[in-house]
Amino acid sequence: MQPATAKWYDRREAVFIEFCIEDSKDVQVKFDKTKLDFSCVGGTDNMKHHNEVELFESIDPNVSTPPDGFCSNSGCMSSICMAHVLLRVTENAVILLQESKHKRTDRSVFCCLKKAEPGKSWPRLTKDKAKLNWLSVDFNNWKDWEDDSDEDLSSFDRFSEMMNNMGGEDDLPDVDGADDVRELFKP
Numbered sequence: 739m740q741p742a743t744a745k746w747y748d749r750r751e752a753v754f755i756e757f758c759i760e761d762s763k764d765v766q767v768k769f770d771k772t773k774l775d776f777s778c779v780g781g782t783d784n785m786k787h788h789n790e791v792e793l794f795e796s797i798d799p800n801v802s803t804p805p806d807g808f809c810s811n812s813g814c815m816s817s818i819c820m821a822h823v824l825l826r827v828t829e830n831a832v833i834l835l836q837e838s839k840h841k842r843t844d845r846s847v848f849c850c851l852k853k854a855e856p857g858k859s860w861p862r863l864t865k866d867k868a869k870l871n872w873l874s875v876d877f878n879n880w881k882d883w884e885d886d887s888d889e890d891l892s893s894f895d896r897f898s899e900m901m902n903n904m905g906g907e908d909d910l911p912d913v914d915g916a917d918d919v920r921e922l923f924k925p
Contacts, residue, residue: 742787745876767840769799792865796854
């Protein structure tokens with residue numbers, strides 16, 4: 739048994755891990771508060787894979803698998819239920835974030851780990867600082883979301899305010915010949 743190759747990235751509410759195993763079968767993903775346990779059989783050689791990850795921080799391990807297209811809240815069978823779902827749009831997909839979950843495709847198994855403390859950055863996926871040869875950062879999806887705060891908007895607001903305070907034509911200082919130029923442009 740060997741670990742599956744995986745890549746990960748961090749977002750404000752969740753951490754995403756993609757286990758890159760084609761044609762996976764017998765996929766088992768177990769979410770614990772501080773641990774992720776992944777196993778499957780996959781690839782052209784039907785090799786068994788197993789990854790056990792001690793996570794950097796805690797996650798919300800509650801997992802349910804609703805019927806496709808239905809709300810994941812128990813007892814609610816609405817196909818469009820915004821009362822129980824937090825919607826997040828990424829560059830590649832719309833993600834329904836209520837709890838930690840996973841999805842299998844022909845090329846990989848994608849896991850969404852809902853953070854127990856949203857808004858807290860994870861500098862790495864694992865608790866230990868050791869380099870794992872099967873794990874890498876997904877730079878195609880990485881985004882430095884800490885820098886995307888309201889600070890950008892507030893600096894834009896300050897810039898707009900500064901431009902408005904600069905004044906108009908009446909605030910220009912008198913310069914020799916300025917009256918002659920104004921005379922030329924009068925209607």
